[in-house]
Amino acid sequence: MNVQKLNVSDYRNFETASFSFDPDTIHILMGRNAQGKTNLIEAIYFLSHLRSWRTSKTPSLIRHGQELFRLEATIENKGRVESLKMIFSQGKKYLFRNDKPVQTFSNFVGILNAVLFSPDDLQIFSEPPKERRKFVDMELVKLSRSYTTRLGRFNKLLKERSAILKSFRVDDVLLSTITDQMIEEQAVLITQRYAFIQLLEEKARAVFPYFGEGREKLSIRYKTCVDPSLGMDEIKKQLTEAYQKTRLKDKQMKTTAVGIHKDDLEFYLNDKLVTQTASQGQKRSIVLALKIGLCQVIQAKTGQNPVLLLDDVFSELDETRRAGLIASLPEEIQIFITTAEPVSPSWFKRPVRFYTVDHGVMKEGIYDV
Numbered sequence: 255m256n257v258q259k260l261n262v263s264d265y266r267n268f269e270t271a272s273f274s275f276d277p278d279t280i281h282i283l284m285g286r287n288a289q290g291k292t293n294l295i296e297a298i299y300f301l302s303h304l305r306s307w308r309t310s311k312t313p314s315l316i317r318h319g320q321e322l323f324r325l326e327a328t329i330e331n332k333g334r335v336e337s338l339k340m341i342f343s344q345g346k347k348y349l350f351r352n353d354k355p356v357q358t359f360s361n362f363v364g365i366l367n368a369v370l371f372s373p374d375d376l377q378i379f380s381e382p383p384k385e386r387r388k389f390v391d392m393e394l395v396k397l398s399r400s401y402t403t404r405l406g407r408f409n410k411l412l413k414e415r416s417a418i419l420k421s422f423r424v425d426d427v428l429l430s431t432i433t434d435q436m437i438e439e440q441a442v443l444i445t446q447r448y449a450f451i452q453l454l455e456e457k458a459r460a461v462f463p464y465f466g467e468g469r470e471k472l473s474i475r476y477k478t479c480v481d482p483s484l485g486m487d488e489i490k491k492q493l494t495e496a497y498q499k500t501r502l503k504d505k506q507m508k509t510t511a512v513g514i515h516k517d518d519l520e521f522y523l524n525d526k527l528v529t530q531t532a533s534q535g536q537k538r539s540i541v542l543a544l545k546i547g548l549c550q551v552i553q554a555k556t557g558q559n560p561v562l563l564l565d566d567v568f569s570e571l572d573e574t575r576r577a578g579l580i581a582s583l584p585e586e587i588q589i590f591i592t593t594a595e596p597v598s599p600s601w602f603k604r605p606v607r608f609y610t611v612d613h614g615v616m617k618e619g620i621y622d623v
């Protein structure tokens with residue numbers, strides 16, 4: 255997948271600008287701090303996810319003093335060209351695909367599939383489990399419609415169960431019915447999450463040695479309430495037992511203690527927990543391996559590479575790791591890299607286009623600003 259054209263209007267510090275990009279090419283966005291490099295890849299990310307990773311306050315993305323912002327892109331996907339447009343005005347997003355209005359977010363999100371690495375991602379190791387679940391869900395939602403529907407059904411059931419537990423007199427029959435339905439949905443969701451994490455681990459593990467971390471083995475452990483490697487029937491059996499065990503306590507505490515809403519991921523280098531022992535550079539290498547691995551998972555599942563956005567990726571990486579990162583980038587993938595540090599064209603053995611960003615203006619070429 256490639257972004258052929260991008261138009262931005264009143265987005266952050268960009269007034270109106272149009273850019274053309276090349277397929278399967280690395281685009282390097284250079285410039286001093288606070289010039290708009292990240293803003294530009296944020297615009298691509300926004301068209302992919304309909305939100306920013308930097309803020310939940312979409313109005314703050316409107317250029318100061320203006321009332322709306324507009325983002326447009328032409329996307330090439332498996333040889334098919336599509337246009338996407340998003341206008342944000344008065345707190346509302348107006349979406350268009352090939353100039354026709356799109357009513358629901360789910361019919362727009364992921365058409366442009368972008369995978370982002372940002373320095374904020376290093377927090378994945380220390381954040382609460384909810385964020386790691388979000389990472390898995392966000393990708394699975396893009397990869398599988400059935401996952402999306404099922405997860406929606408599970409969340410609804412979880413809310414219903416919680417309402418029953420909180421009611422004055424708990425309806426035991428209803429509680430059992432809802433619990434049984436939750437078990438059915440979860441058995442499939444656990445299997446899907448497990449398969450995704452296994453594949454991600456395999457791909458990330460293969461990339462990891464590029465970062466000079468050859469001696470260490472990267473592992474990702476999917477922590478859930480049952481053994482996820484088992485068959486569907488066995489998973490259901492274990493879930494049923496787990497719910498039977500906690501039923502009384504759930505009624506006392508008025509909450510559901512067991513289920514995939516408590517799932518987590520654990521990362522290991524050899525057999526040591528990353529949170530406890532890994533250095534900053536190692537954590538960065540792991541996250542980069544995960545993101546590049548994720549691109550390969552998407553390629554394997556959809557037959558199409560996503561667009562890769564790497565924000566400030568060279569800082570804190572020593573020369574070996576930087577070279578490793580460049581060597582590990584898949585060939586047929588369009589990449590955008592922002593950097594405030596000088597980058598030499600000689601680092602790359604493939605087509606690279608250089609841009610300089612200065613005060614919300616991006617021009618092709620390397621300029622001394």
Ligand SMILES: Nc1ncnc2c1ncn2[C@@H]1O[C@H](COP(=O)(O)OP(=O)(O)OP(=O)(O)O)[C@@H](O)[C@H]1O
Nearest residue numbers: 266267287288289290291292293314316317318594
């Ligand atoms: N809504 C907005 N309207 C106008 N300008 C904005 C808006 N939001 C952010 N900016 C400006 O955008 C600039 C920051 O852009 P960005 O985060 O892309 O910087 P950067 O080039 O990536 O810098 P760094 O190298 O420090 O990461 C700042 O000058 C900021 O004032």
Ligand SMILES: [Mg+2]
Nearest residue numbers: 291292566592
């Ligand atoms: Mg930046």
